Amino acid sequence: MDLIEPSSQALQLLFTGDPDLWRIIFLSFWISFVALVLAAPFAIAFGFILATKKFRGRRALVIFSQAMMSFPTVVIGLILYVLLSRHGPLGYFGLLFTPTAMVIGQSIICFPVLVAYTLSAVQGADPRAWETAIALGASPFSASIRTLLEVRFAVMAGIFTGFGRVISEVGCSLMVGGNVQGMTRNIPTAIALQTSMGAFAQGIALGLVLVTLALVVNFSLAILQGKGGLREA
Amino acid sequence: MKRDWEAMPHDLIRIEGLRKSFGDRSVLNIESFGISTGKCYALTGDNGAGKSTLMRVLAGLEPATVKKFSFDGAELEFAQYPIWLRRRIMYIHQHPYLFDSTVAKNIAYGLKQSGVARSEQKRLVNEAIEWAGMAHLADARAQKLSGGEKQKIALVRAMVLKPKLFLMDEPLANLDTQARQQTIALIERLCSTEHTVLIACHDGEISKLPGVIRLNLVDGEVKFPETSLRTA
Numbered sequence: 001m002d003l004i005e006p007s008s009q010a011l012q013l014l015f016t017g018d019p020d021l022w023r024i025i026f027l028s029f030w031i032s033f034v035a036l037v038l039a040a041p042f043a044i045a046f047g048f049i050l051a052t053k054k055f056r057g058r059r060a061l062v063i064f065s066q067a068m069m070s071f072p073t074v075v076i077g078l079i080l081y082v083l084l085s086r087h088g089p090l091g092y093f094g095l096l097f098t099p100t101a102m103v104i105g106q107s108i109i110c111f112p113v114l115v116a117y118t119l120s121a122v123q124g125a126d127p128r129a130w131e132t133a134i135a136l137g138a139s140p141f142s143a144s145i146r147t148l149l150e151v152r153f154a155v156m157a158g159i160f161t162g163f164g165r166v167i168s169e170v171g172c173s174l175m176v177g178g179n180v181q182g183m184t185r186n187i188p189t190a191i192a193l194q195t196s197m198g199a200f201a202q203g204i205a206l207g208l209v210l211v212t213l214a215l216v217v218n219f220s221l222a223i224l225q226g227k228g229g230l231r232e233a
Numbered sequence: 234m235k236r237d238w239e240a241m242p243h244d245l246i247r248i249e250g251l252r253k254s255f256g257d258r259s260v261l262n263i264e265s266f267g268i269s270t271g272k273c274y275a276l277t278g279d280n281g282a283g284k285s286t287l288m289r290v291l292a293g294l295e296p297a298t299v300k301k302f303s304f305d306g307a308e309l310e311f312a313q314y315p316i317w318l319r320r321r322i323m324y325i326h327q328h329p330y331l332f333d334s335t336v337a338k339n340i341a342y343g344l345k346q347s348g349v350a351r352s353e354q355k356r357l358v359n360e361a362i363e364w365a366g367m368a369h370l371a372d373a374r375a376q377k378l379s380g381g382e383k384q385k386i387a388l389v390r391a392m393v394l395k396p397k398l399f400l401m402d403e404p405l406a407n408l409d410t411q412a413r414q415q416t417i418a419l420i421e422r423l424c425s426t427e428h429t430v431l432i433a434c435h436d437g438e439i440s441k442l443p444g445v446i447r448l449n450l451v452d453g454e455v456k457f458p459e460t461s462l463r464t465a
Binding site: 126128129131132133134135136137138139142146149150 | 292294316319320323324326328329330332333342343346347390391394
């Protein structure tokens, strides 16, 4: 198969501002961004509680959260599909094949990633950070925020990794989004569809965006972690 | 001896029936203990005597069984240890932790938690940092400072909040000679300005400072040596 011709067409589509292509890119970013923003506060708080509080069932929750990180996204999509379908328990809301359903799915997917990174970061934090904040008159909530700020590089690594996972996942988005043009078609589902239809140029263009994004995320993470490593020097 | 102890002027803190154990091991078993306003105390004792535990209990960082507790004349429920009390009793850790930000922001942290206005925070931070002769470090990253500098900044960070009681846990631990001298000079200044200070320490450097009352922690009880009674 000739790759040069579709690749040059792909670049042309990207740089000429093809509206269909850029709508897909914008929708992908928007859905993943909203999913992350919705999941992050709860996941970070949950990770913090798991790391700092002793309670019955804590160990089981830690194991479950870590296992969920590698849970197949298509299965999450399948469960959500059953719940949101017209005859499902949440069918009344009519969310299936909407961007909202995709946001819910992606929030569920990135939640355990954020929990695991926060848990690990807070467990590795210096216990004096929380104690010092308390001793200086902070409320338990303010002291917790301070502790999270002390491990912000590790927590941000979780946010970047979570974003990387949801922006590139195809299974759940396809199941609950339905790949509806102009509404729920994001980069991964569009690549799958265009390629199956033989429209390689658009598939390659979207693939290029995804690869560029993955590189940007990874470089940002490396820079952040490098900076975080240097702070104690 | 107990009679003399009780005869001290106005008690800032008075505790009765303080018990603290770690598992089966009883660490503190204090019948009655008080700290008088405006006095400086050096709490000495062997390793593992419970000096740090007593400091942490007084700071509300370690739970303990307490029959009666009063602060500044008001009787309080020790188990509840309110936030306002934390802001009046400042505990300075043996190895102080400075937050991952600038020195100035570290000093301002407690003020911010107390709801002090930003402009006032800035003024108080500048004033305190100049008092300690460390104005040149205001914008430095706190975690890059030396051990001695960290100890001094931790003291300034507590001082800026104008607490009624300073609890300093082994402030000279792991400091080199120069840093020790600088920290001792700061403690001396603190004690000479009628602050109430309780310092847990091993060596005689602090307990021999003028005006410092020596307390001894033996078998979980605070003793008040004869020599200190004479100097107090």
